[in-house]
Amino acid sequence: MNEFSRREGRQKGNPLKRLLAIRGMGQVISVTIGLVALCIVFQILSSNFFSPDNLGNLLRQIAPYLIIGIAQSFVLITGNIDLSIGSIMGMSSMMAATMMTKGVHPAWAILITFMSCVFVGVVNGQLVAACKLPPFIATLGTMTIARGIAQIVNNNHNTDTISIGIGKETTEAFKNFFYYGKIFTLGGHQESNGSVIGGFSIYSPVIIAIALWIVFNFMLSKTRTGRHIYATGSNMDAARLSGVNVTGTITAAYVVSAICSCIAGLIVCATTGMGAMDTGNSYELYAVAASVIGGVSTLGGQGILLGTVIGAAVWSVLQNGLQFAGAPVAIRNIVIGVIVVLSVLLDVVIRSGSRRKAKDMGASALLGWISRKSSEKAAP
Amino acid sequence: MDIIQKDSEILRLHDETHEDIVKMTGISKSFPGVLALDNVSFNLRKGEVLALLGENGAGKSTLMKVLSGIYPRDSGDIEISGLKQEDFTTGKAKELGIVIIHQELNMCSHLSAAENIFLGREIIKRGVVSQDEMNQKAFEILSMLNIDIDPETIVGDLAVSKQQMVEIAKALSANAKILIMDEPTSALTSKEIEDLFRIIIDLKSRGCGIVYISHRLEEISLIADRVTIMRDGKYIATMNYADTSLQEIISLMVGREITEKFPKISCPKGEKIFEVKHLNAGRMVRDVSFELYKGQILGIAGLMGAGRTETTRAVFGVDPKESGEIILEGKPVTIRKPYDAIRNGLVLVPEDRKKDGLCTKLTVRENIAMPSLDVISNFFGVVNRQKEKMIVEKSIKDLSIRLPHSEVEAMSLSGGNQQKVVVSKWLARNSRVVIFDEPTRGIDVAAKVEIYHLMNDLKRRGIGVVFVSSEMPEILGVSDRIIIMCDGRITGELMAFEATQSLILTYATMFESKLSRSDAS
Numbered sequence: 033m034n035e036f037s038r039r040e041g042r043q044k045g046n047p048l049k050r051l052l053a054i055r056g057m058g059q060v061i062s063v064t065i066g067l068v069a070l071c072i073v074f075q076i077l078s079s080n081f082f083s084p085d086n087l088g089n090l091l092r093q094i095a096p097y098l099i100i101g102i103a104q105s106f107v108l109i110t111g112n113i114d115l116s117i118g119s120i121m122g123m124s125s126m127m128a129a130t131m132m133t134k135g136v137h138p139a140w141a142i143l144i145t146f147m148s149c150v151f152v153g154v155v156n157g158q159l160v161a162a163c164k165l166p167p168f169i170a171t172l173g174t175m176t177i178a179r180g181i182a183q184i185v186n187n188n189h190n191t192d193t194i195s196i197g198i199g200k201e202t203t204e205a206f207k208n209f210f211y212y213g214k215i216f217t218l219g220g221h222q223e224s225n226g227s228v229i230g231g232f233s234i235y236s237p238v239i240i241a242i243a244l245w246i247v248f249n250f251m252l253s254k255t256r257t258g259r260h261i262y263a264t265g266s267n268m269d270a271a272r273l274s275g276v277n278v279t280g281t282i283t284a285a286y287v288v289s290a291i292c293s294c295i296a297g298l299i300v301c302a303t304t305g306m307g308a309m310d311t312g313n314s315y316e317l318y319a320v321a322a323s324v325i326g327g328v329s330t331l332g333g334q335g336i337l338l339g340t341v342i343g344a345a346v347w348s349v350l351q352n353g354l355q356f357a358g359a360p361v362a363i364r365n366i367v368i369g370v371i372v373v374l375s376v377l378l379d380v381v382i383r384s385g386s387r388r389k390a391k392d393m394g395a396s397a398l399l400g401w402i403s404r405k406s407s408e409k410a411a412p
Numbered sequence: 413m414d415i416i417q418k419d420s421e422i423l424r425l426h427d428e429t430h431e432d433i434v435k436m437t438g439i440s441k442s443f444p445g446v447l448a449l450d451n452v453s454f455n456l457r458k459g460e461v462l463a464l465l466g467e468n469g470a471g472k473s474t475l476m477k478v479l480s481g482i483y484p485r486d487s488g489d490i491e492i493s494g495l496k497q498e499d500f501t502t503g504k505a506k507e508l509g510i511v512i513i514h515q516e517l518n519m520c521s522h523l524s525a526a527e528n529i530f531l532g533r534e535i536i537k538r539g540v541v542s543q544d545e546m547n548q549k550a551f552e553i554l555s556m557l558n559i560d561i562d563p564e565t566i567v568g569d570l571a572v573s574k575q576q577m578v579e580i581a582k583a584l585s586a587n588a589k590i591l592i593m594d595e596p597t598s599a600l601t602s603k604e605i606e607d608l609f610r611i612i613i614d615l616k617s618r619g620c621g622i623v624y625i626s627h628r629l630e631e632i633s634l635i636a637d638r639v640t641i642m643r644d645g646k647y648i649a650t651m652n653y654a655d656t657s658l659q660e661i662i663s664l665m666v667g668r669e670i671t672e673k674f675p676k677i678s679c680p681k682g683e684k685i686f687e688v689k690h691l692n693a694g695r696m697v698r699d700v701s702f703e704l705y706k707g708q709i710l711g712i713a714g715l716m717g718a719g720r721t722e723t724t725r726a727v728f729g730v731d732p733k734e735s736g737e738i739i740l741e742g743k744p745v746t747i748r749k750p751y752d753a754i755r756n757g758l759v760l761v762p763e764d765r766k767k768d769g770l771c772t773k774l775t776v777r778e779n780i781a782m783p784s785l786d787v788i789s790n791f792f793g794v795v796n797r798q799k800e801k802m803i804v805e806k807s808i809k810d811l812s813i814r815l816p817h818s819e820v821e822a823m824s825l826s827g828g829n830q831q832k833v834v835v836s837k838w839l840a841r842n843s844r845v846v847i848f849d850e851p852t853r854g855i856d857v858a859a860k861v862e863i864y865h866l867m868n869d870l871k872r873r874g875i876g877v878v879f880v881s882s883e884m885p886e887i888l889g890v891s892d893r894i895i896i897m898c899d900g901r902i903t904g905e906l907m908a909f910e911a912t913q914s915l916i917l918t919y920a921t922m923f924e925s926k927l928s929r930s931d932a933s
Binding site for chain 2: 259
């Protein structure tokens with residue numbers, strides 16, 4: 033009884049302590065500090081970094097990374113990996129664009145694309161959970177297939193601009209809904225034709241990303257399915273013995289992943305106003321990076337979506353800031369690569385105490401190996 | 413050639429008939445909280461088969477791990493072939509020709525027999541592995557042992573018994589002088605056992621010393637020259653097999669005093685609430701039937717590998733059943749997956765809490781609430797935190813789980829408290845039958861007593877309790893009725909008042925006679 037009252041006191045007391053009590057918050061806070069430091073460095077390197085114009089742009093750039101980060105985080109938390117994210121983006125972008133160039137109304141095009149992507153997610157989930165294929169192999173297969181579909185829908189060509197099918201006005205509506213639309217703007221100056229230049233704007237992809245984040249964060253943290261996702265990733269045997277439908281849970285995570293990837297693909301399609309076959313190429317790995325920087329464990333069972341937000345932000349700030357600072361593409365890539373590896377290495381060092389067997393999957397198999405080796409060395 | 417010379421030198425130094433190739437004196441070994449070996453002495457002679465016997469947890473495996481260098485000893489002397497060993501490691505043991513063949517074979521199943529035999533000692537000619545020479549040498553070793561295996565066969569394609577023989581050949585090719593076999597016959601058929609015994613006798617004649625660990629007492633009568641009996645980490649006795657009897661061996665094995673107090677309560681026997689009829693699931697669950705009444709605790713006793721855990725898993729729907737019927741409160745129920753069992757009010761507290769019981773990275777709250785999520789979440793699947801809190805706090809209080817707050821990771825708790833979390837998961841639901849599989853393994857005495865009290869409390873409330881345990885005192889002290897399993901079958905049933913340790917052990921070692929069956933056919 034005494035213990036309870038003490039506990040109550042602790043929980044109701046210091047708000048900072050309550051925040052820290054949320055599992056996974058420690059990592060999120062440390063990465064946030066890193067993010068702030070990065071922003072300060074870039075502001076020093078280039079005074080334009082914190083301009084209202086660039087901040088709006090930056091948020092718009094973060095949005096797709098956040099969306100695919102959510103996708104990968106769901107799957108990673110179940111202890112699996114989804115390599116098909118980038119290809120589903122490509123498939124979604126090409127399918128929607130092809131239909132629209134043929135004059136299909138965007139609403140229908142989006143619906144059909146959406147259903148197809150969900151189907152790929154279901155296939156992923158069933159291959160991994162029901163057929164027990166290693167997730168790395170199963171999604172490597174669907175990754176290739178989805179890319180193939182992206183190529184075949186328009187006869188191995190990128191599409192023309194979608195306005196030739198659905199007309200200029202509908203095209204504008206589609207593009208604004210997914211990418212160019214400004215929800216509100218602060219500052220900036222009005223041009224003679226009525227459009228606003230400069231200033232801080234919230235663009236529509238930011239709203240889409242926030243909406244998806246709210247829905248899926250609620251799902252992960254407040255619902256039964258969310259609990260099952262954590263339980264499955266933490267200990268699949270124990271979860272099954274507790275009555276968790278493990279197959280259904282893993283499939284749900286892959287479907288969430290496919291939905292997010294589909295929407296990210298549509299955003300890319302709206303950005304360019306056409307469909308490109310290589311859309312989303314290697315985005316599945318950017319998604320892993322965003323998740324892992326944000327504290328999602330590749331071994332499953334750990335991580336929160338707030339971390340993914342910070343992870344996606346770190347990724348985009350690096351891209352954007354290095355560009356502003358005038359770093360050439362090659363240098364950008366090297367710096368980003370080093371930072372990803374360092375942040376994950378930190379993650380491994382912190383978690384090397386946990387002796388869970390790494391699953392048979394690329395990066396995490398390697399990480400698991402490293403952590404096993406390091407813990408073996410630590411133990412006499 | 414030089415080995416034979418060395419051997420003959422040693423022969424000259426020692427008494428020829430009773431030469432000890434292993435002499436261990438005063439060996440002690442403790443693990444945190446447990447004294448696994450307490451001043452144990454052990455000797456093995458050249459050219460003999462020594463049966464090492466004892467109940468579960470008697471310390472047989474620990475002793476053999478010390479002998480093969482896997483565990484360092486805390487104190488005591490080891491003498492191998494008359495030479496005192498100070499720093500004894502696995503490498504040293506290998507060098508001295510000590511080979512242990514585990515129950516689970518350690519073979520590379522994708523490689524050939526010859527490749528396995530020479531694994532790590534491949535014959536290299538001009539910088540490359542000489543496959544031909546390895547095959548030739550392997551063939552010589554195999555034919556010396558009268559084993560009919562083509563050295564080029566992939567090991568994975570061989571029957572288990574043949575794989576075991578490849579392992580023996582591997583041991584011999586490494587000049588094994590001391591061979592330790594842990595339950596070598598558990599997966600073998602009668603014909604294969606005969607082959608194995610023929611090879612063992614052959615090895616004896618070559619001067620190998622063989623330690624044979626088995627629960628199958630009838631097999632031991634066929635090959636053992638001497639028996640050494642251990643109990644609770646202590647050395648009990650060594651006898652010539654010819655001078656002893658099965659009764660004597662059993663009574664020495666179980667001679668343990670029941671010193672602990674068990675809080676037994678008596679309740680009137682109520683109606684039948686749970687029944688398993690003719691359950692079959694693989695080799696380890698064969699035609700298992702039992703009944704459970706309200707107000708009784710049903711104990712399931714047996715040795716390691718008797719099929720008790722497999723039975724509970726099959727009943728609970730973790731592993732598939734081949735046939736059989738499960739009847740709960742008079743109604744037959746279909747259980748295909750754990751969820752079916754949980755929905756019907758049948759729950760399992762699994763044996764291995766790290767592997768099957770807990771999500772160690774999740775909080776205590778999430779672990780306790782997990783099986784009850786369907787009860788505490790609404791139509792849309794949103795978990796009601798208020799209800800969850802109530803359930804979790806009630807469980808923590810009922811089982812007096814000691815923890816700072818319910819948001820700590822399950823991993824950070826002590827073994828006893830982890831076990832209580834695993835148990836409490838199930839008590840929030842109104843379950844009608846609870847199966848406890850080894851609920852007291854690896855936890856301290858105080859926590860054990862709390863678990864017994866909990867089982868008694870369930871029994872008083874009319875909830876069916878099945879209690880699986882390898883520890884005889886607690887089975888005898890807690891259960892009202894005991895069924896005993898051996899090799900996947902139920903071999904006996906006893907009421908608590910008539911049960912004794914030696915009676916249980918007699919039933920628990922009632923293996924089907926594989927050898928006489930082959931004689932009959």
